[in-house]
Amino acid sequence: MSSAKSEASVEALFKPFKSKNLEVANRIVMAPMTRGFSPNGVPTEDVAAYYRRRAENGVGLIVTEGTLINHPAAGGNPNIPNFHGEAALQHWANVAKAVHEGGGKIIPQLWHIGLTRKIGDLPNPEALPIGPSGLNLTGEKITEPLTENEIADLISAFAQAAADAARIGFDGIELHGAHGYLIDQFFWDKTNKRTDRYGGDLASRTRFAVEIIEACRKAVGPDFPIVLRFSQWKAGQYEAKLAETPEQLSSFLAPLVDAGVDVFHCSTRRYWEPEFAGSELNLAGWTKQLTGKPTITVGSIGLDNEFRSSTGDSAHPASLAGVLERLENGEFDFVAVGRALLADYEWAAKVRDGRSDELRNYDTALLSALN
Structure with missing residues (x-):
């Protein structure tokens, strides 16, 4: 690749984005990464400074680490931040203010971990894990299936979190529908064996997410961006x-579009891998082509090694040529950077x-500190 081409490609990362309800200074997104530095679910001043540093150094849109909706089994670690309760929300308001002062936009990722939670996990050891059919990711039955009343309460909790995000100054929300957590457990046939309206074929299994999206849209109005993160892979x-x-x-995508998703965050571990045979398009590329909606790509961007959940994960900076060529070609609209931005807040x-x-x-x- 020539230096002129390389320079033009880098410029593509820094072109403004504007749609009906979302305006971002450039195409760089900070991917959500669980950090666990919020004692008793309340983010600290260090959390605000951590995100602000990225905004000050050119990240256009920050997606926070997963934040827990108001449900006793939403998480499994007392240091994961809540997105409910007066103390947590006040501190999140401070985070949003800090990012805005740094020149960036920020949206919280709203999260319920479902049956990846273990029985007895803190902070609410008495709360049993929940899922559409009570099955964990290996198909083992852990608890009873959710009732429709329980499902309605969960939908309300997501909608309340969305309303709070708008109220305290965030620029949108992201719903975590990926990686085998609660929303994704409804999507996946191995964890959703329901025979009511929340089960069935792939399109029917979107019903839980559809009702969450619709409830969030009602809570925030037509102009507040709703991002949905989804993935093929599970933890x-x-x-x-x-x-x-x-x-x-x-x-799968059509009911989610109809429900009101503005942007799809398409989680893959290696952005360069084709999603289906016969095309070089990745998941974000296919999603944009099929829906016409803006998409975010992610997966080992800027590093020479893909994400692994095991210990010993390390990586070095790598060429951006491939992802920049795809961005220039309009395959997707945003590039989410995870570990490279965690390592180097000046990355952008x-x-x-x-x-x-x-x-760096x-x-x-x-991972042992908020750098």
Whole structure:
């Protein structure tokens, strides 16, 4: 690749984005990454500074780490931040203010971990894990299936979190519908064996997410962005698939579009891998083509090694040529950067300014602090 082409490609990352209800200074998104530095579910001043540093250094849109909706079994660690309760919301308001002062936009990722929670997990050891059919990701029955009344309460909790996000100054929300957590457990046939309206074929299994999206839209109005993160893979089950073909993916996406999703955040571990045979398009590329909606790609961007949930994960800076070519070609609209931004809060500024030789390596040791 010539230097002129390389320079033009980098410029593509820094073009403004504007749609009906979302305006962002550039195409760089900070991917959501669980940090666990919020004692008793309340984010600290260090959390605000952590996100602000990224905004000040050129990240256009920050998606926070997963934040827990108001349900006793939403999480499994007392240091994961809540997105409910006066103390947590006040501190999240401070985070949003800090990011805005740094020149960025920010949306919270709203999260319920479902049956990835273990029985007895803190902070509410008495609360049993929940899921559509009471089955964990290996198909083992852990608890009873959710009742429709319980499902209605969960939908209300997501909607309340969305309303609170709008009220305290966030720029949108992201619903975590990926990686085998609660919403994704409804999507996946191995964890959703329901025979009511929340089960059935792939399109029917979107019903829980559809009702969450509709409730959130009612809570925030027409102009507040709703992002949905989804994935084919599940935690520890990287070969899992919701959709085996573009036609199946289309049937999955259509009800979600109709419900009110503005942007799809398409989670893959390696952005360069084709999603289906016969096309070079990745998941974000197919999703944009099938829906016409803006999409976010993600997966090992800027690093030479893909994400692994095991220990010993380390990686070095890598060329952006491939992802930039796809961005220039309009395959997707945003590029989400995870571990590279965790390692180096100046990542976006260094890329913008041609200082790639200064980029820092990633190592799991970085997870021990908010840098």
